[in-house]
Amino acid sequence: MNRFLLITKVQLLNVFKQSNKKKSMLNLGSYTIGAIVMAGVGIYYSVLLFSGIPPEAYNSVPFFMVYMITFLVFIMGISTSRGMLFGFKDLDMLKAMPFTEREIVFSKIAVFTLTEYAYAGSFFLPVILIFGIKAGMSWMFYVLALIGYIALPLLPISLSSLIGMGLEKISAGRKHSELIKNVLGVVFFVAIYAVSMYAGFSSSSSQGSAFLGMNQYFEKVMILSKWYMEGAINNNVLLVLASMAVSIAVYIAFLYFYSGTVMKINARSNQGYHVTNFQVKKEKMNSVFKAVFIKERERFFKNFLYVFNTAFGMLVLMGGSIYLAFNKSFMIEVAGEVLRANSDMYALVSQIFILGIVFFGQLSCTTSSSISLEGKSLWIMKSLPVTVKQIFWAKMLVNILIIMIPSTISLIMLGLVFGFGLDYYLLGLVFISASALGISMFGLLVNLHFPKLEFENEQEVIKQSMAAFIGAMVPMFGGMGMIILFFASGASISFMFYIFIIVYIVIDIFLYIILMDDGKRKFESLI
Amino acid sequence: MLEINDLHKSFDGKEILHGVTLNVKDGEIFGFIGQNGAGKTTTIRSAVGILDFEKGNITINGMDIKKYPLEAKRITAYLPDNPDLYENLSGIQYLNFIADVFGISSEKRNEKISEYAKELGIYENLGDQIKSLSHGMKQKVAVVSAFMHEPKLLVLDEPFVGLDPIASHTMKEKLRQLCDNGGSVFFSSHVLEVVENLCDEIAILKSGSVILDGKTSELLAQSGTTLEELFLERAE
Numbered sequence: 063m064n065r066f067l068l069i070t071k072v073q074l075l076n077v078f079k080q081s082n083k084k085k086s087m088l089n090l091g092s093y094t095i096g097a098i099v100m101a102g103v104g105i106y107y108s109v110l111l112f113s114g115i116p117p118e119a120y121n122s123v124p125f126f127m128v129y130m131i132t133f134l135v136f137i138m139g140i141s142t143s144r145g146m147l148f149g150f151k152d153l154d155m156l157k158a159m160p161f162t163e164r165e166i167v168f169s170k171i172a173v174f175t176l177t178e179y180a181y182a183g184s185f186f187l188p189v190i191l192i193f194g195i196k197a198g199m200s201w202m203f204y205v206l207a208l209i210g211y212i213a214l215p216l217l218p219i220s221l222s223s224l225i226g227m228g229l230e231k232i233s234a235g236r237k238h239s240e241l242i243k244n245v246l247g248v249v250f251f252v253a254i255y256a257v258s259m260y261a262g263f264s265s266s267s268s269q270g271s272a273f274l275g276m277n278q279y280f281e282k283v284m285i286l287s288k289w290y291m292e293g294a295i296n297n298n299v300l301l302v303l304a305s306m307a308v309s310i311a312v313y314i315a316f317l318y319f320y321s322g323t324v325m326k327i328n329a330r331s332n333q334g335y336h337v338t339n340f341q342v343k344k345e346k347m348n349s350v351f352k353a354v355f356i357k358e359r360e361r362f363f364k365n366f367l368y369v370f371n372t373a374f375g376m377l378v379l380m381g382g383s384i385y386l387a388f389n390k391s392f393m394i395e396v397a398g399e400v401l402r403a404n405s406d407m408y409a410l411v412s413q414i415f416i417l418g419i420v421f422f423g424q425l426s427c428t429t430s431s432s433i434s435l436e437g438k439s440l441w442i443m444k445s446l447p448v449t450v451k452q453i454f455w456a457k458m459l460v461n462i463l464i465i466m467i468p469s470t471i472s473l474i475m476l477g478l479v480f481g482f483g484l485d486y487y488l489l490g491l492v493f494i495s496a497s498a499l500g501i502s503m504f505g506l507l508v509n510l511h512f513p514k515l516e517f518e519n520e521q522e523v524i525k526q527s528m529a530a531f532i533g534a535m536v537p538m539f540g541g542m543g544m545i546i547l548f549f550a551s552g553a554s555i556s557f558m559f560y561i562f563i564i565v566y567i568v569i570d571i572f573l574y575i576i577l578m579d580d581g582k583r584k585f586e587s588l589i
Numbered sequence: 590m591l592e593i594n595d596l597h598k599s600f601d602g603k604e605i606l607h608g609v610t611l612n613v614k615d616g617e618i619f620g621f622i623g624q625n626g627a628g629k630t631t632t633i634r635s636a637v638g639i640l641d642f643e644k645g646n647i648t649i650n651g652m653d654i655k656k657y658p659l660e661a662k663r664i665t666a667y668l669p670d671n672p673d674l675y676e677n678l679s680g681i682q683y684l685n686f687i688a689d690v691f692g693i694s695s696e697k698r699n700e701k702i703s704e705y706a707k708e709l710g711i712y713e714n715l716g717d718q719i720k721s722l723s724h725g726m727k728q729k730v731a732v733v734s735a736f737m738h739e740p741k742l743l744v745l746d747e748p749f750v751g752l753d754p755i756a757s758h759t760m761k762e763k764l765r766q767l768c769d770n771g772g773s774v775f776f777s778s779h780v781l782e783v784v785e786n787l788c789d790e791i792a793i794l795k796s797g798s799v800i801l802d803g804k805t806s807e808l809l810a811q812s813g814t815t816l817e818e819l820f821l822e823r824a825e
Binding site: 445 | 601634637638639640641658659660662663665667669671673674675676677678679681682685686687688689690691692693694695696698699702703706712713714715716717718719720721722
């Protein structure tokens with residue numbers, strides 16, 4: 063077998079295979095479920111979009127979806143590339159084997175590219191199928207759409223990897239490398255989201271078909287995606303080929319640029335930082351719990367991927383509410399006045415805000431990866447005189463604070479903007495606390511049931527493990543269900559809000575009992 | 590100090606340890622030898638409370654590791670065969686974490702960390718990120734963390750792997766010192782020469798069962814061979 067194919071095959075097997083059959087099946091299962099969910103989301107959104115527009119506008123749906131998937135591959139690729147293309151730990155071993163540097167590097171990119179293809183394809187290919195059936199497209203459409211898809215993710219993969227490479231190059235080998243990456247990453251993402259949101263807001267279309275306005279904006283930025291879909295729909299082979307040619311050319315250029323620099327960056331990245339003239343200084347003594355908590359906090363904040371995948375939503379929420387508080391528009395002031403004059407509406411809107419904050423908070427589940435991230439270092443916690451309860455609470459407290467601090471700030475900011483009363487703050491705090499506690503316990507339990515202690519890079523745990531997946535999806539869909547139920551409850555809408563709070567508290571109690579019994583046993587049996 | 594009685598341990602239904610019984614007395618260095626896969630690491634990890642086990646019991650200074658895990662762990666230090674520490678922390682951050690867990694005061698930890706780190710030749714590197722350290726250096730950080738809280742029982746899995754000759758010599762001295770002060774050491778090793786010279790008592794494990802156990806001097810006198818010869822004869 064060709065050496066490049068051989069090394070790529072081994073890298074792929076490394077992603078899926080674990081030390082025993084059960085773990086391998088679980089690992090494969092998490093990837094499969096991930097793909098199924100992506101497909102489900104793609105199908106759900108296309109059906110939703112088709113239902114809101116007349117048949118003559120059907121063509122706009124595949125355009126919107128192709129822009130979305132290009133955008134998603136680009137955004138997700140920035141953090142994924144960090145995990146898969148840099149900081150790989152098998153570098154020394156591979157370099158010692160009869161492979162050229164280029165073969166090693168290209169195999170890494172191949173695995174990364176295949177992963178992105180799989181996820182993007184799971185989302186996008188069902189969309190193509192639904193559109194084709196709905197719009198009665200000819201077989202030529204399917205052929206062109208499938209062939210064109212081969213090149214579609216290449217440009218966003220190249221661009222996101224270049225950004226990932228830039229972040230890595232700036233930060234590698236520095237003492238605060240993760241902080242630098244976090245700050246730069248957040249600034250970069252906020253900028254991208256702000257532009258995207260601006261595109262959505264600036265569209266003049268009606269609410270039901272707001273995506274049509276976004277299409278107008280994205281088609282100016284994502285020209286190759288536009289060529290691809292336009293070519294497929296209009297059976298214009300040349301346009302599809304043109305989009306493919308440019309994408310492939312960019313990707314090849316990226317491959318050569320990347321292969322020339324990655325080894326240096328990777329060597330620096332793996333090297334860690336060094337301190338000159340070190341002296342032992344007097345350190346404050348901490349309690350056992352505080353020491354474990356600090357260790358957990360450090361693990362979280364010193365991991366770019368971890369912060370990015372779990373806390374980004376909270377940062378956006380907090381930033382948005384602070385912005386609103388200090389940039390009150392005339393409309394918002396009027397809305398505040400109207401709300402204060404109508405007590406029923408006032409209570410309802412305050413509850414909607416609280417539900418929104420709780421929903422955002424539920425998307426930040428750090429505990430679903432926290433046990434797995436102990437990885438080969440698990441022996442430390444298990445051999446130290448620390449109780450399982452202390453370990454659990456330290457992990458949960460990090461998660462609770464990551465949810466509670468930005469949520470509380472958002473609660474206060476929105477309260478100030480709209481002039482809500484004390485009841486809003488009290489109910490908000492109770493609901494947010496119950497939700498934060500519940501999410502942290504849920505994540506921990508999921509991680510204890512689906513631990514992934516064997517991994518090559520932390521990306522496999524934080525983004526691709528079964529536990530991380532369940533920890534992200536269940537609270538998200540649960541939150542969506544709660545909001546749907548809230549709005550569907552008609553006259554008893556306010557009553558429903560209080561029911562939610564009680565349900566969350568009851569769930570917390572149950573989760574705590576399970577965690578301290580079954581969870582504790584699971585932790586003790588981990589090896 | 591450490592008593593292991595009739596220890597049975599299975600993985601995925603397959604029994605790995607078939608009733609291991611060992612007794613590490615106060616002030617004694619106990620060597621544990623066996624081929625790869627014999628069950629040494631499983632025994633050691635069970636002894637320090639990392640692995641759960643189905644049958645048998647383990648006591649440290651009279652305290653059952655299952656009933657009183659915290660109390661037993663407070664007087665024990667464990668050093669694994671592979672020093673997988675928290676890679677993102679610096680050496681000193683890791684040591685301070687361990688010191689906090691064992692409740693070592695600020696003054697005492699400074700004194701102990703400086704003393705052990707200087708003796709092992711790792712002091713200047715304690716500010717470096719652990720992931721930047723070599724295997725041997727990580728091992729030294731782990732050694733400092735093990736000695737720092739002055740344990741009564743030190744359990745080590747292949748402790749000399751990766752250590753340079755000076756650090757290795759210092760380590761042997763420290764082990765003997767610990768035992769002279771009433772502590773005990775239980776360690777596994779493939780370096781039979783070290784085991785022969787250092788250990789007061791030895792046990793040979795084969796396929797999950799102890800096949801030989803006794804005072805080193807007596808066993809060698811009885812067989813009239815070196816430990817290597819004795820091991821080869823018994824382990825085959």
